[in-house]
Amino acid sequence: MTGQPEYRFDPNTLSTPCFVVDEKLLDANLNILKGVKDRTGCKILLALKCFAMPRVLPRIAGVLDGVCASSPHEARLGYDVFKKEVHTFGAAYSRDDILDLCRTTDHLVFNSFNQYTRFASLVKDTAAALGRSIEFGLRINPEHSEGTVPIYDPCAPGSRLGIKRKDFRPDLLAGITGLHWHNLCEQDADCLERTVRAAEAGFGDFFKKMNYVNFGGGHHITRRGYNLDLLVETILTFQDRWDVQVYLEPGEAVALNAGFLVAQVLDILPGDMDIVIMDASVPAHMPDVIEMPYRPDIAGSGPAGKKAYTCRIGGPSCLAGDVAGEYSFDTPLKVGDRLVFKDMAIYSMVKTNTFNGICLPDINLCREPDGRVETVRTFGYSDFYNRL
Numbered sequence: 001m002t003g004q005p006e007y008r009f010d011p012n013t014l015s016t017p018c019f020v021v022d023e024k025l026l027d028a029n030l031n032i033l034k035g036v037k038d039r040t041g042c043k044i045l046l047a048l049k050c051f052a053m054p055r056v057l058p059r060i061a062g063v064l065d066g067v068c069a070s071s072p073h074e075a076r077l078g079y080d081v082f083k084k085e086v087h088t089f090g091a092a093y094s095r096d097d098i099l100d101l102c103r104t105t106d107h108l109v110f111n112s113f114n115q116y117t118r119f120a121s122l123v124k125d126t127a128a129a130l131g132r133s134i135e136f137g138l139r140i141n142p143e144h145s146e147g148t149v150p151i152y153d154p155c156a157p158g159s160r161l162g163i164k165r166k167d168f169r170p171d172l173l174a175g176i177t178g179l180h181w182h183n184l185c186e187q188d189a190d191c192l193e194r195t196v197r198a199a200e201a202g203f204g205d206f207f208k209k210m211n212y213v214n215f216g217g218g219h220h221i222t223r224r225g226y227n228l229d230l231l232v233e234t235i236l237t238f239q240d241r242w243d244v245q246v247y248l249e250p251g252e253a254v255a256l257n258a259g260f261l262v263a264q265v266l267d268i269l270p271g272d273m274d275i276v277i278m279d280a281s282v283p284a285h286m287p288d289v290i291e292m293p294y295r296p297d298i299a300g301s302g303p304a305g306k307k308a309y310t311c312r313i314g315g316p317s318c319l320a321g322d323v324a325g326e327y328s329f330d331t332p333l334k335v336g337d338r339l340v341f342k343d344m345a346i347y348s349m350v351k352t353n354t355f356n357g358i359c360l361p362d363i364n365l366c367r368e369p370d371g372r373v374e375t376v377r378t379f380g381y382s383d384f385y386n387r388l
């Protein structure tokens with residue numbers, strides 16, 4: 001490793017595989033998000049689908065306004081632990097989902113007028129009996145794509161997410177207080193600016209009637225080089241023009257680069273290049289690497305061929321594709337060496353599974369102010385047994 005250390009814990013002292021979330025790195029992101037809130041008055045929700053570690057939710061709640069949930073369980077986590085606003089969106093709800101959500105959510109966003117008209121009175125009556133009141137929103141589809149990967153583009157042709165303008169029913173808007181869209185993925189503010197223009201062209205007539213408009217997630221706000229000024233200007237102009245409260249609901253931006261997955265080298269096999277088998281599994285512990293797909297970064301490594309020693313690194317499962325990628329290092333890896341995968345808090349911890357019976361990684365927290373590492377959760381056979 002050269003220059004600034006890429007993490008502030010000693011990976012050799014940790015039992016592997018394990019996640020390490022660093023409070024200091026989380027705080028750095030929260031500070032940037034606080035700046036956006038302070039400059040615009042917008043509200044920012046944490047998208048729990050991306051990062052939902054209960055232990056740090058109160059810390060995040062110190063800055064952000066609430067959570068966006070995708071299911072009754074996420075909504076309950078928001079209600080019980082985050083304890084601020086809970087907004088829920090589901091592509092469709094069952095009656096049981098609705099009854100459960102009445103206990104926890106403050107805002108219920110529907111994906112169709114069908115579901116809204118079917119469930120509105122049930123929600124009102126159930127919430128009233130519980131002494132709660134729930135506001136209704138609708139997800140719109142601005143039919144404006146900025147992404148190139150269809151599975152991450154809710155505005156791709158044939159999308160099941162959001163109501164298109166041709167299906168929009170202005171006659172059914174009484175009782176709706178917010179509109180929501182989501183179409184970005186790891187994108188900058190210029191993509192948001194173009195999306196806002198498209199949404200205004202299709203739905204502008206209705207924004208003025210709302211209390212809030214939610215610009216969804218996918219804003220890579222905490223990435224170095226992100227155009228914060230353009231984001232601020234886009235939000236301020238929008239709030240001014242339509243007299244509404246703007247919400248953002250990023251996931252990635254909250255915990256971007258704030259967590260690591262530490263693995264240990266178990267064996268090295270001969271091949272066209274050394275094949276390193278580690279104790280972390282790509283499909284079980286970082287499935288997004290295969291789903292997206294992408295090559296996760298390892299601290300101290302370079303691309304294949306860049307440094308003196310190049311190898312292919314994979315996990316212990318039976319899947320031929322349990323491979324993180326090809327990497328180079330200054331010196332050859334040996335059995336027992338630690339590998340520190342970067343940017344592993346987001347869409348990894350929430351997606352782990354026990355494929356092949358492989359144990360889930362421990363979860364550690366690197367604490368402020370001294371960097372002390374605390375083990376938050378360990379897993380074992382019962383976690384595998386109990387879910388099957």
Ligand SMILES: Cc1ncc(COP(=O)(O)O)c(C=O)c1O
Nearest residue numbers: 047050182217218219250251252
């Ligand atoms: C409706 C909605 N909101 C928010 C998010 C969070 O997006 P990100 O983690 O990319 O910021 C997503 C991600 O899929 C989403 O579908």
